Amino acid sequence: MNTLRMAAVSASFGRDLEEDFATVERLIGEARKQNVQLLALPEACLGGYLLSLDGDGTGDGGAADRGAAGDPGPPPLAVDGPEIRRLAALAGEMTVVAGYCEAAGDTRYNSVVCVTGDGVLGNHRKVHQPLNEDASYASGDRFRAFDTPVGRLGMMICYDKAFPESARALSLDGAEIGVCVSAWPGARTAASTDLAADRWKRRFDLFDRARALENQIVWVSANQTGTFGSLRFVGSAKVVDPGGEILAETGVTAGMAVAELDVARALVTARRSMGHLRDRRPETYDTSPGAVSV
Template structure:
């Protein structure tokens, strides 16, 4: 499996050229599951203060998604885009193979002024794929433990979180690798994998777009919270090989975090998670 950190902008042909290169490289490495960043079809917002223009809005069954499917071929590919539906725009991620769409998620949690550009999604659901049951999140969703836990309780064995996670705007570090938002990005990835004992693929934008500087750092995290592969902040493709079922069984053999829950003791406000 592989997770990508790469820059994507408004030019759709440039986006597809980059995706074609990445899917080709992944296929050559024997990758079966490839996670591309949030908004890799048309770019993210230029700022988080209310980007009036925003990325191009695409139909969930439109030609761009069909083109993504053709590039995916026999791989499972997760990719973020701006979805148009019934006059609303959503920050969405789709999971495809050459045979069709396997799953879809609309971002639920919206930071700062993102809600002026997108409507919010309303739930989390896992779905079956040829490599196991998979769930998807987008960026800020992973800051909320309930998001990943909802997927784990729905049977997700692999969670793909696609992001356009930026560096700090108020106190940026001279070295992006030392930025406090880079640290948070890494910490959330490891914590969500460990607490739910799932395989975690984290893709992210890299480089800059508009006012934003993205932290890169795509990674694959095992169900024990260990980082199996990670890109630098500059970007790249993190690739790891593992037997998902064996990794989950080993992680859950003695300490089963889902098995050992006591939902009857938890506050009703957290919905029994």
């Protein structure tokens, strides 16, 4: 049996890159002790996320908010720069996925990179932007799977997973494992004092299970914890099997969800009788304007 040991992290990260790298190094060390081969770290774990998504002068990362809040925003890093090379060196033999603010000339993207000690294997720029996030980042324009030492991966960031087309595009491109990194907060209105009962936390969990089940792939979901600016993150890192069953999870606290699975066998078993990709009828899915009558 050829099993893969995977881990998804719930942890807090901020603006100080040295502190973030210290946390990343500690987490990689913990994962290595548990023989983890694939480790998913949260969105914006290198430099922190935005202070707010409201765009009301409280820190959404745009120019006005940076001045009002005294916050420079996430530090922009080049995908081929020294910080990502440092991450790769820490990864070594492990496949590590981590979120960061990508600098592409004067343009900034909310991005996630996959590395090993050999360098960058894949990079994804967040496509779907919630609320006022587009004041701080440009949008990505594609979903692509790629090969790694632990199998063919597809990556997405946070709100991307709210759109079934995102994970479906990756699974149709051959992704065996979907890795979604997030800085997913609790509800902005009518928030629950018990984060475990928060309605946005419930949505986070539902999306994780649904994306795994509908595409019959393994799903690895990392998220931030704690508070940053006006945001309170729900944690809830998890590993989900192709049947939508949660194999390991952290709950709303910081931690590492570790699970071991024979991915190839799990995919075959899930798709043996009811193959959701095989049984698609794309000729019936015309979504062009005027194709759907109300």
